[in-house]
Amino acid sequence: MPFVHVQITRDGTTREQKAQVIAEITETLQRILGKDPILTHIVIDEIDTDNWGWQGETTTVIRSR
Incomplete structure (x- = not known):
């Protein structure tokens, strides 16, 4: 049973983008x-x-710089 844990910064990633990441992985x-x-x-x-x-x-x- 594969388990993949993806960590990203919270900065505007859409629901659709996350769904695409899940589907493609x-x-x-x-x-x-x-x-x-x-x-x-x-x-x-x-x-x-x-x-x-x-x-x-x-x-x-x-990022503020």
Whole structure:
């Protein structure tokens, strides 16, 4: 049973875009690895940009420049 966990920043991704990501990841696992879509689980976590950072700064600060 494949389980894919996708983490992205919360910044305007639409419901339709997330549905497309889920569909395409599922299709890729089926096509390349032969995984059954019925058993494939995709989870998308949207992380607030204040809670995601690198190089010592939050994504909010970095994007504000």
